[in-house]
Amino acid sequence: MQRTMQRHGRRAWLLGAALTTACTIDMENVPVGAPAGITGGDGDGGADDDGGGGDDGTAEAAPAERVQLRRLTRSQYGRTATQLLGDGIVVPTALPADAVDHHYSTVGTAGLSVGGFDVEQFEGAARDLADQVMEDPARRDAVVGCDATAPTCLEQFVTSFGRRAFRRTLTDDERGRYVALGTAIATRFEDPWRGIHGAMIGLLASPHFLYITDVGESDPDDPERRRYTSVEMASRLAFFLWGHGPDDDLLDRAEAGELASGDGVAEVAAAMLDHPSARGGLGRFFGEWLGVEAVGAQAKDPAVYPTATPELFASMSLELERMVEHVVFDQGESMLALLDTRTAFVDDRLAAIYGMPATGDGSMVAVQRDDDDPRAGLLGTAGVLSLTSRRARTAPTLRGIYVQQRFRCVDLPPPPPDVDVEIPDDPAGEGTPQTMRELLEEHDVNPACATCHHLVDPLGLALEHFDPLGAWRADDHGLTIDDSGKYEDEEFHGMAELVAKLRTDPVVEACMVRQLYRYATGHVEVEEIDGPAIDALATVFADVDGNLSEFVPALVSSAAFRTFAEVE
């Protein structure tokens, strides 16, 4: 063993771009930890965690004050602009950047403030949108709802459009302010439409539009917690389920107090899932969870993979979207079925990778995988397999990280600061081709590396039959592939067995709940505070067999979504 390590050490250093510097590499790509003050809570938190997650230091970390203002993400802004101003509105691209944390723009962006450049971009975007509305008479009439030359039109517009933009009825002050603004502008330009236009810009540039407000009120049922108001709940639900703000009907129900109780929320949420926006809105969650956008933005080494064009990566991301849509929405199956579905979505480009016949017309069609097809579900897609590879080689570490972070909610720490980067020199190893497993051996034998890499490498190594584009390969450049892996210290072989383990692991089930919770609330759970609620939700998730349309009403009507702990 000692000799093996010696012999392979040097080669590991030389060949494996991602393997050198001992264990630092590939682990660096892991978004680390939670935002300051919300540390911990992200080892997978379950009793099954074998340690090594990110629980260290959790105990000392004081819970952060719950964020009360969450800036709209770009996606939320764009979808809300379309909702307010109609299909075909061109959403400005120069919008403030989102931040991403724990895979989610909703979590990262909640922590952002809006500074100088951002304010400028939002003001510019509001003017751009209002200009577009005014330039198109049909759109203008639809959005404004009255003839500006009528004396009451401005106030009527501020009242109705303002309510949709602010996601609540305006206060008298606010209504007065925007009516006065519009009146002044109309007078100055001697054009009542200019008054409407100016008021619209202001409403769309207001912090009441740009932030989701989660201030809350005292909770009569629990003096230690606050609950979001019925009106705040409308926005929480709408942005989660629809990806945009509430419509008039939802605001009516919210202002009537229907969303002050859990039962009311569950009932409304169930109806909201039938809304045409629900697939796109919830689809955003799946996209961010699975990294669909990143799949589409990949590039590989064209000298090695000439077929790896932007169009191929677009096909890969489309397959992931179609798979989610099919399993979760069309079939109403458990979210867990995403792991082992036998349905693939294939066009000619993907067929070439999957070794399937071309579909002929270039469109993407659903295909049932053969029983002897070694692929299954999400992990079997070219999208996930290539996303977790380098430009010209596989990266078992990245594949393992993907599984641990996305499906088991294990947060992996960055490499230790005292990592030993000196790897023994062994010229005898020069020139001998080695498998990825051999190259990665240093991760296994060096204790400094093994603490983390033992969590990830053994998962990824089992997928070595899939090349950097996700195509099956019988061997690795002529070398025999050993597809054995370790899942929680249990040996297994290949993708099918890994998927089977994930499919039946309660940690995976609980992780899906966590992922939904994080995206929905824009908040990474604090174990001591949110842990019990999440555990309870995991039980519900199991009871409804992971069915999203049954689970979502339970999630949003739970205390974890409707209320939050008071922090002094």
Add this chain to the structure above:
Amino acid sequence: MTIGRRRFLRGVLGGVGCAVGLPALEAMLNGNGNAYASGEALPLRFGTWYFGNGVPGEAWAPAQTGPDWMPTSCLQALADPIIKPYVSIISGTDLGVGFGDHITSRAVAFSGATTAPTGGQADAATTMPSCDQIAADLLGATSTFRSLELGVSRAYIMGGGNDEFSIAMKDGQLLPAEFSPKALFDRLFLGFSPDTRELDTRIGILDAVKADADSLRARLGAADRAKLDAHLGGLGELETRLLTEPPTCSVPMAPVDPLDDGANEPLSARSRLIVDVLVQAIACDLVRVFSVRFSQAIADVLFWEAGVNEGSHTLTHDPSKRQMYIDSVAFSMEQFAYLLQRLAAVTEGEATLLDRCAIYCTSDLADGQTHTVTDYPVVVAGRAGGALKSGEHIAAAGKRTSVVPYTLLKAIGVQATSFGDATYGATEVLPELAV
């Protein structure tokens, strides 16, 4: 600066896209060209230029110290005889963090302070401001734009989403960066409205928005109040800018963004266009402080123009591709050199813009292969109007890296007695660099 520029423009042109002749400030200078006619000193400028993933140590620092340094493979571009006298290579400093993890070390390199590693990129910063933002407090207060944050490569950390943040840090956050030369141009040169009614309308709208922000602020806890304070500050800045007079210099040709097919980023084209717009903006005195994020830490930037076929982060860790690493950094330095060349080409009175700049160029690691942070790679350019020595290779072994940005800040007149925190910061300047 009391010339009524807006009045002038309204009278003469009455429209957007105003033009007066370059050089912008010539008409306002005194007879010697070393100050404004009013006696006010010509402005100093401060910039940072950042490239990710460190350098190949053996091909970075010159063998010779002093003014006669011979360029290494990485530094060839800086040996251009026009800019070399303005360039100082500072080797041997120690960032002080022991082991570089890219993100924390990057924050320390620019702020002299640490951060706890956090999740999203936006908060992967320190609670202390980066040196450029300290400079902006001084120099940016009287310019139209307080500072500009710019980016060239958009390649991001896998799994990290879009990374559109600069390396400038303020209020505990990374500031957003502009990556489009065209959008930058529009923002700088076309954002002025010469029509009084339009201008008053925008101000009126911003006032209403501010009133909304004020009333919302009252309902919030401390953390979110701070968030809204930043928002209010941004609204105030925008109002102030709208009320500022538009540039008197000629508006240059609007750039066209280079095509980005997603596979090969147009790095040199985008970098040069951004520099062209930036230098015009500096020449017009629209801005005095800038930070450029040329390439991102950990990102697998593909330096295809340098003949490289592997992402930059991956190749830093592949010793068999060491030459590609060298070529990538040499390519990055070419882009930095272009900035210096452009600044040197603009005369401002008796000197050039580069004479009045203090530019700090560094990375997030020393050697990207081993993640070292000793013998940190630092280049300084410009003379800060005579307050900086230049043209030498300074071996500064035993010094903290943060002495360099501190020296530059002192050179432009920042009155602080320290920079950064007690562990990684500086309280003394680098004597070989300061005049």
